Amino acid sequence: MTDTTPTPRTPRCTARPEPERSDVPLGIWPVAQQTAQRQRAGRYLPEVARHPGKMLPALARRIVAEYCAPGALVADPMCGIGTTLAEAALLGRRAVGVELEARWALLAEANLDHMLDAPARQQVEVRRGDARHLAEVCADLAARVDLVVTSPPYGCDAGMIDKRAWLSGGRLCPVDTLNYSTDKANLGHARGQAYEQAMAEIYTGCARLLRPGGHLVVVTKNTRRRGAMLDLAGLTVALATAAGFSYLGHVIALHAAIRDGDLVARPSYWQATQVRHARAKGEPAHLVAHEDVSVFLLPGTRKDPADAR
Numbered sequence: 132m133t134d135t136t137p138t139p140r141t142p143r144c145t146a147r148p149e150p151e152r153s154d155v156p157l158g159i160w161p162v163a164q165q166t167a168q169r170q171r172a173g174r175y176l177p178e179v180a181r182h183p184g185k186m187l188p189a190l191a192r193r194i195v196a197e198y199c200a201p202g203a204l205v206a207d208p209m210c211g212i213g214t215t216l217a218e219a220a221l222l223g224r225r226a227v228g229v230e231l232e233a234r235w236a237l238l239a240e241a242n243l244d245h246m247l248d249a250p251a252r253q254q255v256e257v258r259r260g261d262a263r264h265l266a267e268v269c270a271d272l273a274a275r276v277d278l279v280v281t282s283p284p285y286g287c288d289a290g291m292i293d294k295r296a297w298l299s300g301g302r303l304c305p306v307d308t309l310n311y312s313t314d315k316a317n318l319g320h321a322r323g324q325a326y327e328q329a330m331a332e333i334y335t336g337c338a339r340l341l342r343p344g345g346h347l348v349v350v351t352k353n354t355r356r357r358g359a360m361l362d363l364a365g366l367t368v369a370l371a372t373a374a375g376f377s378y379l380g381h382v383i384a385l386h387a388a389i390r391d392g393d394l395v396a397r398p399s400y401w402q403a404t405q406v407r408h409a410r411a412k413g414e415p416a417h418l419v420a421h422e423d424v425s426v427f428l429l430p431g432t433r434k435d436p437a438d439a440r
């Protein structure tokens with residue numbers, strides 16, 4: 132007799148124990164009162180628009196202001212065009228970013244040159260390297276960093292938008308721009324177990340960089356693929372706590388403007404197009420109008436040099 136029992140589907144993320152969440156405070160930050168373009172206009176180099184997954188400047192600024200003091204050292208292991216570095220420097224922090232791709236690292240450098248005056252620029256550095264090897268790429272920063280703030284790739288095929296090609300029936304994003312580059316070492320390409328393992332290595336590296344009592348703040352967005360949700364925020368909490376962090380708080384970064392008591396969504400062109408596409412295929416997709424900001428603390432107390440005397 133044929134067994135007609137449906138084969139159970141493999142879950143996207145491997146099972147893991149739920150962290151204690153009951154006392155984790157939740158906040159909401161309205162960081163999109165202005166569009167992303169308006170937030171960058173006249174400040175950032177126009178060329179940064181080419182990067183497909185930038186953090187909102189208002190969000191980067193808010194994280195830096197909330198989780199470290201002026202003069203503190205901020206690191207971003209996957210810094211893209213360096214939004215976190217630029218905003219940290221403008222708030223009087225020192226900053227170091229790591230980026231795998233030469234083109235984004237060079238653009239980050241050029242943008243910092245453009246945005247910062249000489250004294251601030253001297254306090255910021257971009258390193259080319261693989262975030263999975265932070266212990267080597269940033270060996271000199273071990274236990275010296277006050278805040279790690281980063282936004283990893285989201286496990287979806289974001290790429291550079293080519294509106295003209297799209298409107299004349301072509302691809303929205305040229306294939307060679309998907310997932311930040313064609314380099315398979317770029318975690319934009321990683322999915323499932325490979326993504327989890329890489330991010331676990333990166334959070335372990337972040338724990339080595341941070342001083343005890345320092346913070347890790349990770350910005351993610353839950354995405355959907357063929358109707359199934361990829362719970363990146365939940366995965367981030369599981370991986371960071373496994374790497375030794377305490378889950379301190381959670382913030383919803385609103386990607387919608389608050390106008391007269393209503394929320395006006397501010398989707399990127401890419402996101403709006405993806406959702407329209409999914410709906411046209413009958414998938415129950417909605418715009419996700421927020422990012423998750425997961426906040427962690429590296430336990431322990433800072434060793435005050437005065438104690439050694």
Ligand SMILES: C[S@@+](CC[C@H](N)C(=O)[O-])C[C@H]1O[C@@H](n2cnc3c(N)ncnc32)[C@H](O)[C@@H]1O
Pocket residue numbers: 182184185186187208209210211212213214215229230231232235260261262263281282283284285311316317318319
């Ligand atoms: C979501 S973007 C970060 C954008 C950044 N917050 C900004 O505002 O420009 C993720 C970045 O991680 C980089 N990346 C991917 N894999 C990496 C790796 N193994 N090591 C370092 N950077 C990597 C990508 O090239 C991309 O620029």
